[in-house]
Amino acid sequence: MNNTKQILIWDPLLRIFHALLAVCFLAAYYVEDDMLKLHVLLGSIVFGLIIFRLFWGIFGTEHARFSDFIYSITQIKNHLLSLVFWKPSHHSGHTPAGGVMIFFLLAGLLILTISGIMLYGLENDVIPFAHRMADMNLDSIIFIEQLHSLIADTLILAVLLHIAGVLVESILQQQNLMKAMITGYKKVRSQHHER
Structure with missing residues (x-):
């Protein structure tokens, strides 16, 4: 990448959120019913993280804000075509495809955790769900229960697609985007870059 510079894109809170979310979601998926108390604890942490991310998507730093990665259908289509032809469009923050994935994952995780909270409350007579059981x-x-399982399985596939997308973008952009999420720094064009 010619004429590039390293700039801080991902703030520390966003990077910590990302790491905790990945660990807690995958661990909760893995332990599932075998260790229900741990599954519920991890799911509760995921719920709290999603609430934080919704807040941070409105009030956070520039590239954490949802407004930074809301793209039109045309922009998303053009970005996907640029990947097909191995000439990716460059974005300092999330790409259009990445933005779609973020919204999909957040919505899916919110529905997953709410359905999990409902199930736990219904099955264990926990207020405010105890009276609803009858x-x-x-x-x-x-x-x-089936919705909860289906969403969890779908989210695992989405996470795999997310990782594959990051790997493809890393190759095409000739930079390690996984490392960028860890360090917060990403190479961007110094003269011009798309948002």
Whole structure:
């Protein structure tokens, strides 16, 4: 990459969030029902992290804000085409494809954790769900369980796609984007770069 400079893109809170989210989600998925208390604890941490990220997406630093990676359908399509032709468009923060993935993961994780909280509350008579157990039929509870499992499995596939996308972008941009998420620094064009 010619005429580039290293700049801080990912703030420390965003990097800590990213690491904690990855560890807690994958660990919760792995332990699942075998260690229910640990699964619930990890899921609760994920829920708290998502709430933090929603806050940080509005009030955080420039590249943490949702407004930094909301792209039009045309921009997303053009970015994906640039990848197909091995001529990626450059963005200092999230790419259009990355932005779509972030919104998908956040929405999926929010639904996953809320369904998990509901299940735990219903099955363990935890307030405010205890009184709802009598109102819900078995089919509704089974539906929530199946939804929870389906979303978890879908999110695992999305995480794998996210990692694959980061690897492809790293190769095409000739920089280690995984390292950039760890250090916070990314190479960007010094004269011009897309947002």
